[in-house]
Amino acid sequence: MKTHVRVLVIGGGAVGVSTLYHLTKKGWTDVALIERTELTAGSTWHAAGLLPLFNMSYIVGQLHKYSVDLYKRLPAETGQDVSFHVTGNLRLATSRERMDEYQKYCGTANTIGVPFEIITPKQVQELWPLLELGGSADMASIIGALYHPQDGHIAPADLTMALRKGARSAGAEIYEHTEAVGIERTGSGEWRVRTAKGGDITAEHLVFATGNYARQTGQLLGLNVPAIPVEHQYIVYDESPELKAYRQGGGRELAVLREPDTSYYLREERMGWILGPYEKGAPARFADGVPEWFGRSLFPGDLDRLVPHVEAATRRVPALEHCGIKDIVNGPISYTPDGSPLIGPAWGVRNVWLNEGHSFGITAAGGSGWQLAEWIVEGEPGIDMLAVDPRRFGAYTSKRYLVKKNEETYRNVYTVHFPDEERPDARPAKTSPVYDKLSAQGAVWGQRYGWERANWFAPRGVERRDQWSFRRTNYFEHVGNEARLMRERVGVIDLSPFTKHEVTGPGAESWLDGLVANKVPTRVGRMALSHALTQRGGIRSEFTITRIAEQHFYVVSAGAAERYDSDFLFKSLPADGSVGLRNITGTRGCFVLAGPKSREVLAQLTDTPLDNTAFPWLTAQVIEAGLAVDVYALRVNFVGSLGWELHFPIEYAHHLFDALFEAGRGHGIGMVGMRAMESLRLEKSYRMWGSDITPDYTPFESGLDRFVRMKKGPFVGRDALERQLAAGVPNRFVTLEVHEVRDADPLGNEPLFDKGGRMIGRATSGYYGHAVQKSLAIGYARTELATPGTELTIEILGERKPATVVPESPYDPDNLQLRS
């Protein structure tokens, strides 16, 4: 066994071996993998081997696509067959909402180049002759289906062996029966891993790919990895006479069948079937770690949980009735609270990488190994990985939270994934101090990064509940009223979840300046919207940096980016002690007070002059407001109306809230929720970090040129920007007015087409602009098609709608309100 390698991968399932393989592909061959027992002994050996290309996430979809393409090439490359049956994959729909979901997915699939077809019931029957189309009291009619002709199923163990062969032939080492039992940092900053059989391996980088063991391996470094497995079972049936007759009659292997509305998948297996449901009530397991005895074991089958799904599947495919059950496989399947894996750096420690939390790990193994290897070798991934970055979760993922959320995610694998869906379990967890006050005003709550956030406010007499939809729905009118309140009078948004850091010390200014593309404010009371870039010039983070005092900066970023940004900032700190950095997210709350009457309201609480000369737009002052002291008043906001963000010491939350409402009563003040904010910010073409501005696009593509100071000196990403300027900026940010919309506004991830029907970009966000009364989208188009006046089309739920590129900021383009 080697005692030193460049990268050590811990865990020999499909995911770990794929990471090893891809590291060698990137040219790093001094790499090794250790596995506590034998390769595939975790979840990999008993997986059903399905490779669904279907995924609602733009990012996960790209990883799955890469895998499917790779697995087709692997046998020729490695000489190891992987039993890839390209049967196609058929997802049935029995409701309009399900068809909407497929159509929404198709937009995403189009933007990432996944081939698919929407087919009719007649075509379903032709593809799958053993299926009943339904239409009786106990079986819903199939109204259509989504068909992926290019995926199917694979043998997971063979796949792992092919990846192993590829990695080993390039020089990688694999040590089985070698369990990692301890990890420590060496004096040189490397990682020394102690193994159970004796002997240490020291490595520059560590990758954790330990499947069901993710929490206990994380604990070796004190990391609370948010992945806990849930039981998942499938039934293996004996030979099916009907299937045998069909196949012997020349029928081709049937497509993998999914009926999400009754929550099961079905595929052929040796002239019989494999039937796998996603049941209600499947328990999370191993919250306290995998017991020593578990090994290559399974849980006993739970027939009661299976029965409703077996009955539904048997009604749809009567051939199931005539074959016996050979086996029930019930194994642990790793889950995270949002169902997506954890791929990327661990937080708080350097050169430790996670490839954990895979619930579709056979499908994702290829893509996750590909991007993680890229990240390790190049220092960053080749595509935007925010949706799978482990740091999208924070410290709030306690054991009980994970158990509840993962069970909830599991039972919802096949429910319709509405864009406005808010799942109820493990809530409320993190709340702003004024949560009860907002509830009293009719808040209809949503959740992000563990925080409760008011999505909208139900007026008295209106039911406080969402009817989730892909289309305009029950809250549309009320959201519109909130948006207009903000534009016409004065509204308050509770944005206390914002991520907040305090940066102090003699080195603060120059350190921050090297991190971001904009110039850090040089004068006290000034602020700058600033972007930290990747080496490729993409946008990794967005910060509003305010200079509170000569050596004191207040740095605000998205609430959901707390761990992501904090980890980045702490890891970037200089070693000389010249900069002090504190995460003060929990110590300050934030109310946005905005609208034409906001000055009159705030003036009642403070003696600080608020007129334009004393307190102009884009400046900040530390003020007293009511009884509250040390309030950072920032004359900016994300809604584009006259107003202030008030960042106050958290202990004043109740007082300030009451004082604002008292002062605003005469002006008709009211609460505004997140959905109205979405409408308001789209009317101003304001980009949202994570969806509109991501590592996939540079600030020039994002139309943020005015926040980039190329001449200020070196900053991360500058060289890449220079290269892009020389070569030409390929895409440009666009604002689109979408025409002929009846009830389905764009929501993001819709493809854009030119007049000739060529796909030339994508929308990254969309909504109805209630003040401008237009359906709006923002996104990216090829540069030559991004000038205002260009006519494009956008595909919304399968329908192509005309759209015009319009100048930025359809509402108040000259910012007159903001400056008023």
Ligand SMILES: Cc1cc2nc3c(=O)[nH]c(=O)nc-3n(C[C@H](O)[C@H](O)[C@H](O)COP(=O)(O)OP(=O)(O)OC[C@H]3O[C@@H](n4cnc5c(N)ncnc54)[C@H](O)[C@@H]3O)c2cc1C
């Ligand atoms: C019944 C069932 C059906 C499934 N069907 C599908 C499917 O059809 N399609 C699909 O894509 N996915 C499917 N899955 C999910 C899939 O099995 C997993 O997502 C995938 O196997 C995860 O691979 P992995 O490499 O991350 O983890 P694992 O395969 O669990 O590998 C982790 C490895 O790490 C090792 N390890 C742990 N701790 C240590 C340590 N300290 N030192 C050394 N080694 C260690 C373990 O021994 C294990 O071998 C299914 C899962 C189940 C339970």
